[in-house]
Amino acid sequence: MIKTxxxxxxxxxxYDRILLLSTCPLYLKWYPTNRDIDLFxxxxxxxxxxxxxxxxxxPSNSIIYCSKDIGKILRHLNHILVRPIEWENVNISNQEFYNDYCKLVSHWSSFLSSILNYSSDDSNIILIKRFxxxxxxxxxxxxxxxxxxxxIPNLISMLLQMTDVQQDEIQxxxxxxLGKLMSEADIKTIASPSKITNVHVKFLTNTIDDSKKKERFYGILQSLKNFVQHDQVKIELxxxxxxxxxxxxxxxxxFDLIxxxxxxxxxxxxxxxxNDASLILRQNKNFMTSIRNLVDNTKSNKSNIQRAVEALLWKLEKETEAVTKLTNSKLYKYDIMISYSHSDQQLCYQIHERLVQDGFSVWIDRDNMHGATMIAMAEAIENSEVVLICMSDAYKQSVYCQSEAHYAFERRCHLIPLIMKSYYKPDGWLGIIVSGKIYVDFVKLEFVLAYEKLKKEINQYHKLNMSYSMVKSKENNHQDTSSTVSKPSEEASALIRRRSIAELPPCITQWTNQDVKSFFLTNGLDNTLLLLCTRLDGHRLLQLYEICMIxxxxxxxxxxxxLANIHHRTLPISDYLTFLHEIKRYIPLTDAISQSTSSPLSSPTMCKLM
Incomplete structure (x- = not known):
């Protein structure tokens, strides 16, 4: 029938065509009983x-003259062909439809381009833009x-242009x-974080108490969930x-639990x-009581709700303490921990199976990341020598994946980033975490070649770590390492230097100029950032850090x-990130900062580690 x-x-x-191509798909869309996946x-x-x-x-421009009959067919057929089932809920790949979907989405983008400049005062044009x-x-x-x-060329810019259409469903x-397509760079350069946030806040305010607008309220929450991964939107919220x-x-x-x-x-x-949002949440006693009650009420069911509550409580109450309890022990329970998104499970399981076959001890959550609590994840990270970061859009958009990657980064774990999807480039928080690291691309390379590269990276780090452990063991036993161990490799020596921590006052506002210099020397930043900070004390270094965080x-x-103009040196991004990462342990909370401006801190307990 479609071919005719x-x-x-x-x-x-x-009538016959409308029945088969419009009415029947509409019935299937709203079919009330449980759907047979294979049938659909x-x-x-x-x-x-x-x-x-x-x-x-x-032709793309023919969409402007779309009849009502064809409009219904497009809406109803597109729905059952593009979203016949909820892919996330079944163990099936939609890769078999990928080529057709690429052709369709490209053509729908060309439809958008054709109708973009037509007046939105015309009700028919608004209807076409909407679908x-x-x-x-x-x-x-x-x-x-x-x-x-x-x-797709200009797709994001065309969608941004459409945000001026004054129709709620279109917006x-x-x-x-946009929440799924825009990168950090897009938001900074071609969009306004303030406007994006303002629209969401306006929608939330207008729908939160209106029982007739529940579906719209749910929709705007979903949209905000996509945007909140971006730092600029967090600040604006x-x-x-x-x-x-x-x-x-x-x-x-x-409010509905789910x-x-x-x-x-x-x-x-x-x-x-x-940090500001975290402080607001921790200080709201009613909120903290409510989420603790949610934990108790969902313990019998390992649901997404419990997982979210436990992760939030971990972040607000336990993570700081866990991060500060760094250990020098090299007795790992696992060689590798795999941090991944459920959407990438097929490739991740394949990698996992090969690693196990090659004798590695690997921790992976086979329950699609729904069975393990944040505490279990944290223990896996703490007890793994290497953490694989399986990067994709789905990974970056998952706040649970961010929690894992962030904790592994804070724990100074050895991270190996893997690219899981075509065209993917990490940005935002994920880009910062994997900056300066060598990616293993499982898309561009054949699986066997990519796996061999990954295995080589793991083995090289393991060898380096063993060399470091041997040297430190000899030092701890007060033995002459030169008589039993050959001179450690340059890499191992560098690792030892990086891991040595100077005896500094626990709070940055207590630092003298000499303490500042010791900090930069200890972290191997003496040839870069120290050159710019030779006259700073702790208070001024704190101000520099705060400016950096803005x-x-x-x-x-x-x-x-x-640095280039004055000292004719290059500032590696790794040195800058090392500074931001290492300084955090000495940064006071907001209340301590405000006190430090008026009087010196006399007690290290006022400087809670972040």
Missing amino acids: LENNFSQNLN LQIPRILLSPFTQWIISC IVQHLYDFTLHTNLLNFMKT LNIYRC IKQNALPLLIRCIIETD RVKGIVLEILLALSFN NRESMYQSLKGE
């Missing part, structure tokens, strides 16, 4: 290819399509698309006073990586330029 359609969107259809997969297997051929055969944006959003629900969509779906709205969703009992509290908990977990990238460029 003309190559345009203006045609009118008879047969629909795209049979109809997707002819539907794709028909769509791409129609174009809806279909584009449907494609973003396929995680393996996201990286391809990011390569909602546009922001849901705090500035625009969004936290009280989100806290309400947890404290008040009227569709509201579960999503809001993940949003708050993402926000907890911001805008890390611009401050890096500023310090890099100053």
